[in-house]
Amino acid sequence: MAETTLHLTEASFDAEIGKHKEVLMVDFWAEWCQPCRAIAPALEELAQESNGSVSLAKVNVDDNPQLAARYGVRSIPTILFMKDGKVMDQVIGAVPKSQMKKKLDALA
16 A cells, blocks of 8 residues: 655656556646645545555656656646556646546546
């Protein structure tokens, strides 16, 4: 079960993504982004409530602009839902926890 949030960088991203068979929520965020801060607790709760079927990873776009560009992230927060290293779905903006749970349920 994922108790900790992964903090991914351009150097670690590909290796870490490949290790996860569960659904991985990849949160593209920045320190100065208020909506990013607002949504963070809900993302952590979803990962904890999933009993190991969902993990949370965070990518700081200020520190890792190449990763943001690679996935076409133009506004934050953007949450990518990845499985087996592929993007299955995404959410852009601070959406309610219930909306993200529906996306996760559809992928599980």
